[in-house]
Amino acid sequence: MIKNKEFKIGVASEIGRLKALLIHSPDSGLGKVVPSKAQDWLYEDIVHLDTMRAGEYDYYVKLLMYFLDQDKIKGRLAEIDAPENQRAFYKPDHPDFHSSNKVVELQCLLSDILADAEIRLKLVSSVCAIENCDYRLQQRLLGMDPHELAKIFISGSIDNEKMIFAPIPNLIFSRDIGIVINKHILINKPAKKARQRETLLARYIFFNHPLFKDYKDNIIELPETEQHFLRPGEDQTERTTLEGGDVMVISADHVIIGCSERTSASGANEAIKLLFANKVVKKVTVVKIPHKRDYMHIDTIFTQVKRNVWVLLGSLAITKAAVKEIEPISWFVDNRLKDQPEIIQFYADQKQPRRFKNLEELLDDISRNDLGSTEPTKFIYSGNNTFPFDAREQWTDSCNLLALKEGVVLGYDRNDKTLEAFKQSGFNVIKVADLLQQLESGTVTVESLTDTIILMPSSELSRARGGFHCMSLPVLREEIS
Structure with missing residues (x-):
C-alpha cells in the first residue's frame, strides 16, 4: 500500500513548483478502442498502445520523477532503460514499478482500497x-485479488483477454476526475456516460484511501440540480456537469471555471456556490467558450507558463478591433469572432460581478493583480497566431501545457509554429530525451532550469486529444511568492 505520513495536499496556483500529482499510465483498455466506438469513448482515433507507453508516456513518468522524487531515479537511468527493463518503470503491476508517493498512480490507490473487504x-x-453485470460475474469479481480487480475496473478485461465491460481509456486524463483547490478536493461530474465509472472510482479513492484521510471533510461533491429527475427533456446545458480541464486554480483566492462542451452552466453555478459556501476561494471567473469539440475545455485554449506569460489560441483571445488590426476583414475573421468567449467574474463578498472584454484582458488582470507581476504580460500564441497553423496546433494541444515549476513547461514536440513563438519570447526548447540525459549526468539540475519548454514525443499521445495539463492532477504545489 502507498503510505506517506507526511502526505499533504495544497494547490494555490498553476505554476508553483509541482511537488505531488496523480496520474494514470496508459493501460490495456486503450489498446482495445475500436473505430466504431472511438467517439463514444471520447477518442478521435485509435492508438498504438506500445508506442504510446514505451515511446512516449514512459518519458513523462521519468521526467516527473526527476522533478518530484529524484532519489528513486537518479543514477538508475541506464538500468531503467535497459532492454530487459523497458516498459516496466511506469507499469503499476510490474515488480520494477517506481512506487512513488509523489508521482502517484491511480491504479495503485484503487488496488489499496480494494484490499478492504467492505x-x-x-x-x-x-x-x-452501472455496467449491468450478471450476478455470477459480480460474485466472481468479489473473489478476485485487489490488484487484478483494479486492472479489470479500469481496462474492462479479465486476464487482459475477455472484455466484460467497456474500458475507461480517458482515465489517463486524470485532471478531469477531480481538482485540488487550496486544501479542498472538488470531485467533478463528467458530461459523458463513458466517464461515469471514472468518477465512481475517484470518489471511492478520495473518501477511503489513507493518503486523503485528513481531508475527508474538505471533499466537495457537486449535486444535481434540484428535482432534476422530474425535468422533461433535460438537455446537456441544463445538466450539472463539470470536468477538471475547465477548472484552473489561479491563486489562493481565485479560480477560473470554463463553460464548454463538457462543463454546463449549471455545473459552474453549483461549483461557485459550494466554493463560496465552504470559503475555499473569494473569486471565481467564468469563461464561456463555444460548445465545440475543437475546444472541449478551457485548458485546450490557454494555460499559464509564468506569472506574466500565457500560451493561448489567438482567435479566441482578442477583440474585433484587434482582429481588424492584424488581418483584413473577411468571412474568415467574422467567423472567428462568433466564437469569442463571454467572461464574468463573481465575488464571495459582493453581488455585482465584473465583465471582461476578452481573454487577454482577463489574463493580464490576473498577472498584474492576482499574482503581482511587475513585468508586462506576454502572450505566446498557438501556431504563432498564423492561420491555419493556429487551429491545427491547438487541435494537437499546443495550448495544453503543464508547468513543472514557474517558466518550465511540458508540451508536445509536433507543434512547430508554437515552438517558434516560444523561442521568439526567449524560451529554451529541449527534447525530453536530451534533458533526461543531462539531469542524469548532472550537467543540468531541476533548480537551474528556467524559461524552458520540454518537448515530448507525441505521435500517439496526441491522438487521444489531450496534453499534459490534462494528464495530471496536481495535489501539491509550492506557493509562489
Whole structure:
C-alpha cells in the first residue's frame, strides 16, 4: 500500500513548483478502442498502445520523477532503460514499478482500497450496477485479488483477454476526475456516460484511501440540480456537469471555471456556490467558450507558463478591433469572432460581478493583480497566431501545457509554429530525451532550469486529444511568492 505520513495536499496556483500529482499510465483498455466506438469513448482515433507507453508516456513518468522524487531515479537511468527493463518503470503491476508517493498512480490507490473487504463489496456492487453485470460475474469479481480487480475496473478485461465491460481509456486524463483547490478536493461530474465509472472510482479513492484521510471533510461533491429527475427533456446545458480541464486554480483566492462542451452552466453555478459556501476561494471567473469539440475545455485554449506569460489560441483571445488590426476583414475573421468567449467574474463578498472584454484582458488582470507581476504580460500564441497553423496546433494541444515549476513547461514536440513563438519570447526548447540525459549526468539540475519548454514525443499521445495539463492532477504545489 502507498503510505506517506507526511502526505499533504495544497494547490494555490498553476505554476508553483509541482511537488505531488496523480496520474494514470496508459493501460490495456486503450489498446482495445475500436473505430466504431472511438467517439463514444471520447477518442478521435485509435492508438498504438506500445508506442504510446514505451515511446512516449514512459518519458513523462521519468521526467516527473526527476522533478518530484529524484532519489528513486537518479543514477538508475541506464538500468531503467535497459532492454530487459523497458516498459516496466511506469507499469503499476510490474515488480520494477517506481512506487512513488509523489508521482502517484491511480491504479495503485484503487488496488489499496480494494484490499478492504467492505469497500470491495460496495465498489464491486456499484460498478456492476452501472455496467449491468450478471450476478455470477459480480460474485466472481468479489473473489478476485485487489490488484487484478483494479486492472479489470479500469481496462474492462479479465486476464487482459475477455472484455466484460467497456474500458475507461480517458482515465489517463486524470485532471478531469477531480481538482485540488487550496486544501479542498472538488470531485467533478463528467458530461459523458463513458466517464461515469471514472468518477465512481475517484470518489471511492478520495473518501477511503489513507493518503486523503485528513481531508475527508474538505471533499466537495457537486449535486444535481434540484428535482432534476422530474425535468422533461433535460438537455446537456441544463445538466450539472463539470470536468477538471475547465477548472484552473489561479491563486489562493481565485479560480477560473470554463463553460464548454463538457462543463454546463449549471455545473459552474453549483461549483461557485459550494466554493463560496465552504470559503475555499473569494473569486471565481467564468469563461464561456463555444460548445465545440475543437475546444472541449478551457485548458485546450490557454494555460499559464509564468506569472506574466500565457500560451493561448489567438482567435479566441482578442477583440474585433484587434482582429481588424492584424488581418483584413473577411468571412474568415467574422467567423472567428462568433466564437469569442463571454467572461464574468463573481465575488464571495459582493453581488455585482465584473465583465471582461476578452481573454487577454482577463489574463493580464490576473498577472498584474492576482499574482503581482511587475513585468508586462506576454502572450505566446498557438501556431504563432498564423492561420491555419493556429487551429491545427491547438487541435494537437499546443495550448495544453503543464508547468513543472514557474517558466518550465511540458508540451508536445509536433507543434512547430508554437515552438517558434516560444523561442521568439526567449524560451529554451529541449527534447525530453536530451534533458533526461543531462539531469542524469548532472550537467543540468531541476533548480537551474528556467524559461524552458520540454518537448515530448507525441505521435500517439496526441491522438487521444489531450496534453499534459490534462494528464495530471496536481495535489501539491509550492506557493509562489
